Structures are given as structure tokens and as C-alpha cells.
Amino acid sequence: MVEFDDAFRQHLRELFVWRRDVRRFRTDPLPDGTIPRLIDTACLSPSVGLSQPWRFVIVDDHATRRAVIEDFKSCNADALNAYSGDRAARYATLKLSGLEQAPGHLAVFADKASSIGHGLGRATMPETTEYSVVAAITAMWLAARADGVGLGWVSILSPDRIRAILDVPSAWKFIAYLCIGYPEAECDRPELERAEWEYRRGADEFTLRR
Structure with a gap:
């Protein structure tokens, strides 16, 4: 059995802290094989x-x-256009994607029609298909950060148009469009927090006991 010591656990926590959503990328190309290798890591995720x-x-x-x-x-x-006043003005200043600069683009889908797994666990909660894909993206995100590579999730997109643009099967549900590349700078705080759009709350605000 593999055992992990306190030093590893501390480094793992630091990886979580420094894993940020990146919107500002350098245009340097990624080393050959970077994205396929990150996909390999994502596929180690549970489903x-x-x-x-x-x-x-x-x-x-x-x-x-x-x-x-x-x-x-x-x-x-x-x-x-959905915002008004000061909130609209603040929204207009936000950088919300790195699509123009990131050297790597990766779209991720969930195949809802796949027979792999024979439907186990999905009869009562079919949405676990999508949850499994999100878990895989999280694994990829952490692996990228460990390599000094940034990843940004762009959600301000039309799923139907993206599926048409990429010409994928109709049973594939669009989950994420990811920008991948080296970040211009690194920070341990979310960019939206630094821009004063929102702030990170503690776990106690989201936890109940019954």
C-alpha cells in the first residue's frame, strides 16, 4: 500500500491553493504531447x-x-446586457477568457449514450455522467498546475453552437471549453476576488450538521 507523508499532504494542499482559473496566458507553445498527457491523467479519474x-x-x-x-x-x-449600473460597468472590465492567447484549446463532452458501464449507478441519478466528467477535468486541472501549466474554463458559450462548430455526436453533452497554456503570472487568489467581483467564503458557510 502506498503511504503519503505529512510533507506530501502539505504540498498537495499548496497545489489546491495555487490551482487557479487562468485567463491571462503567454502565447508560448506547449511542449509536444502536453495536452494528450493531461488527457491521460484525466482518464484516471473515477466515473x-x-x-x-x-x-x-x-x-x-x-x-x-x-x-x-x-x-x-x-x-x-x-x-x-443582463447587468446594469455599477455591476455592468464592473463586468465590462473583467477578462473572462484566454481564448485569443492560449496555445491550447480543449473541448470536453459527456457521452450520455455510451453503453460503457452498462448503466450501473445512473438509473436514479443520470446526471452522474456529467459529474464524472467534471471530476476528470478537476484531475486534469491539478495535473496541469503541477507542471506549471495554466488551465481556464470558459463557460460563456452556447452549448448548441459549440457542438455544431465541433461537429460532434448529438448525444454528447457539452461540459467545458478549456484554454491551456503558461500563465502570464501566478497567484494564490482567484482573479475574480482580486477584481472585487466576489470573495471566497469559508467552509463553515456551506456546511450543515443533521
Whole structure:
């Protein structure tokens, strides 16, 4: 049995602290094989019924990336219009994606029609398919940070348009579009906290006892 000592546990906690959502990337190319290696790590994640529902699309084509960027711009304009006053002005100053600068683009989907795992664990909670994919993304995120690579999750996108742009099967549910590259700078605080959009609360605010 593998045992982990206090020093490892402290380093692991530091990895959690320094794992930030990155929006500001350097344009330096990633070493060959970086994204496939991160995908390999993601696939070590647990999944409901061993269904392994994650599906990854590496987006290298310039025109395809440009279509994704245009969709982000459209969705972001709609999001801005949903705010008013000071909150709208503050939203307009936020940098919410690294799509233009990040050397790596990766879309992640959940295959809801997959027969892998024979449906075990999904009859009462079918959403665990998507949860499993999110767990895999978390594993990838931590592995990237350990390598000094930044990862940013872009959610201001239209799932239907992204699925069409990437020409994937209709049974694949869009989960995430990830920007991957070296961060311009590193920080142990979330960017939205530094921008005074929101602040991080303690675990006691989210914990109940029954």
C-alpha cells in the first residue's frame, strides 16, 4: 500500500491553493504531447459505474478556434446586457477568457449514450455522467498546475453552437471549453476576488450538521 507523508499532504494542499482559473496566458507553445498527457491523467479519474463518459476534442484548426471565439463574444455581450449600473460597468472590465492567447484549446463532452458501464449507478441519478466528467477535468486541472501549466474554463458559450462548430455526436453533452497554456503570472487568489467581483467564503458557510 502506498503511504503519503505529512510533507506530501502539505504540498498537495499548496497545489489546491495555487490551482487557479487562468485567463491571462503567454502565447508560448506547449511542449509536444502536453495536452494528450493531461488527457491521460484525466482518464484516471473515477466515473459512475466505470462508464468513462468523458470525450475530448483537441481544437487546433484556426478557423474552428475563431468560430468559438466569435461565439464567446456574442454570449459575453448578452451576459453584459443582463447587468446594469455599477455591476455592468464592473463586468465590462473583467477578462473572462484566454481564448485569443492560449496555445491550447480543449473541448470536453459527456457521452450520455455510451453503453460503457452498462448503466450501473445512473438509473436514479443520470446526471452522474456529467459529474464524472467534471471530476476528470478537476484531475486534469491539478495535473496541469503541477507542471506549471495554466488551465481556464470558459463557460460563456452556447452549448448548441459549440457542438455544431465541433461537429460532434448529438448525444454528447457539452461540459467545458478549456484554454491551456503558461500563465502570464501566478497567484494564490482567484482573479475574480482580486477584481472585487466576489470573495471566497469559508467552509463553515456551506456546511450543515443533521
